[in-house]
Amino acid sequence: MLEIRNLKVIFETDRGAVRAVNGLDLSLEKGKILGLVGESGSGKSMTLLSILRLVPYPGKIVEGEILFEGEDLLKKSPSEMREIRGKDIAMIFQDPMTTLNPVFPVGEQIRESLRVHNIIKPEREGILGFLREKDRRKKEYEKVVELMEKVGISYPEKRYFSYPHQFSGGMQQRAIIAIALSCNPKLLLADEPTTALDVTIQAQILDLLRKINEVNGTSIIFVTHDLAVAAEFCDEIAVMYAGQIVEKGPVDKVIGEPKHPYTKGLLKSIPKITRKKEKLYAIPGNVPDLASLSPKGCPFYERCEEAVEECKEVELSLIEVSDGEFVRCIKYL
């Protein structure tokens, strides 16, 4: 359904070129949930934004293909893209306030997105257009109430006219999901939709997204820095480091038998609730600065405990190590 090939996104800055996404390959089957996991700055958001062609200035997609249902999104015209955005592919942005406008009632904002995509068609133009408009609005209102109910906003008729600040964080996130779902998209891009929320609210939202996936068959790319959330929620996991996928595969493989030293390190460094407490393993060093990262070799080299001299120079790509499981590391070349 979606296939990304060798995607590269570059930011030209005065400190040099920042390779935010650096030769990324990713694919997603219909109806599946893919978790995109990685630390801050590893390029998760830029990958999602690339799919919608919304990479902010001065960032640029310089190479690659993004095939959605067989067609390359990077070759579409701006008007074709506008058509696709929201209708076929919807996104939940990392910051709720980029989606919700503080000065309009929440319900009206959901209605607006129905209107933009022409979900409720006007019946007939003409002299009676005025009356038709009223009728259309009423239908849209009903649809909004239905959507709000579906995403778990109780008393939707009352909440329709509430403003975003009158909603709690979890409620705002539900409203955003309602907007994303308003056109029944085939693919939902969710950028850290639960990071700002409490665990009990996170559980509610994940539950909701899971239902949407099951009932509507919506495919989801779920971005998170929390490996445990991805492990529970996703069918497949792709681990990102410095703009590249370093490991991907079915969740049981990536979490159960991690191959890449970075994935292994991440899994070991998460505190676990087990009877026996041990000192935590810590991955040495710091998250790399993409502007000063050497273009050659493995970007994890300096922090890797399994590294050998050759890692500094090696030309790497994702290698299939078992059915559907890929790793980018010299040990699997």
Add this chain to the structure above:
Amino acid sequence: MHKVPLKDGVLDMENGTFIQIKNLKKYFIEEPDLLTRVVPKKKKRVVKAVDDINLEINKGETMGLVGESGCGKTTLGLTIVRLYEPTDGKIIFEGEDIAEARGEKLKEYRKRAQIIFQNPYSSLNPRKTVRDILTVPLIAVGVKNPHVREERIEYLLERVGLNHRHMDSYPHQFSGGQRQRIGIARALAMNPQFIVADEPVSALDVSIQAQIINLLEELKEELNLTYLFISHDLSVVYHVSDRVAVMYLGKIMELGKTEDIFFNPVHPYTKALLSAIPSVDKRKRRKRIILEGTVPSPVNPPKGCRFHTRCFMKKGKICEEVEPQLKEIENGHFVACHLYS
């Protein structure tokens, strides 16, 4: 430097209670803004952020504090170190009530009780170098000789895993993890005995969190520190704490040894909270209890048990009418719930 041994939940009395918090309250009065002031019926709103909390922290232990956003964790921490004025109650530190301490006495206390803040990006002054940042507390504890101070700064930086070459750098030149290390060095400069660590790793990347947690644990052993460790990340709290307090809407709902809280939780809220923790290990996953609704406002907390609006085990009318008190149900395991009274 040893940990206080826990024998069947009874704490070593020789080390004994270090800080005792009694009926502590911190209310915020929200004055109506100009616009709403003209509406005659609008009154001042009282936010009961910390509402009658009792807690004892023993010397050398790490007390974990968990709870959802807005339940009053930070407020409690800031009040205990007296960066906030308590509305009511006592804070007994080594036998002396410092809840209303002023002047010299307060200054003295603030040296011994330090806080590490949640956000390493905003808690350091961007216009000061690391040297400036660390000089202030050193002068406060009376290190007047500049050479000694210099040595001390070098020692502190090294202790938190930074290079002394970093001394003249500004905060923005550091990564998040490094900034948190500077924050820790600043707290240590005072030679404190007690540290409130308010979400010290929440803003950090997963691979960096473990570094900071390990550092805090090493420092505790080495300097015989006592921690109040605040976090909404239950796995982190499990890992570092000897005992854990679970907070909801300004109150403690359950308190006990870490193992009791995590493996034998009794309060419905604790149960729900624990069931919601995502885990990488399939076998460790608990049956998820999805709590309905959201946390009510601390301005008008529900009558009776504060949790009754979301409780899935509600006993009956009593939960809506009578506020349950924190009671000991077994050795050192306390719970505030009508199911256990």
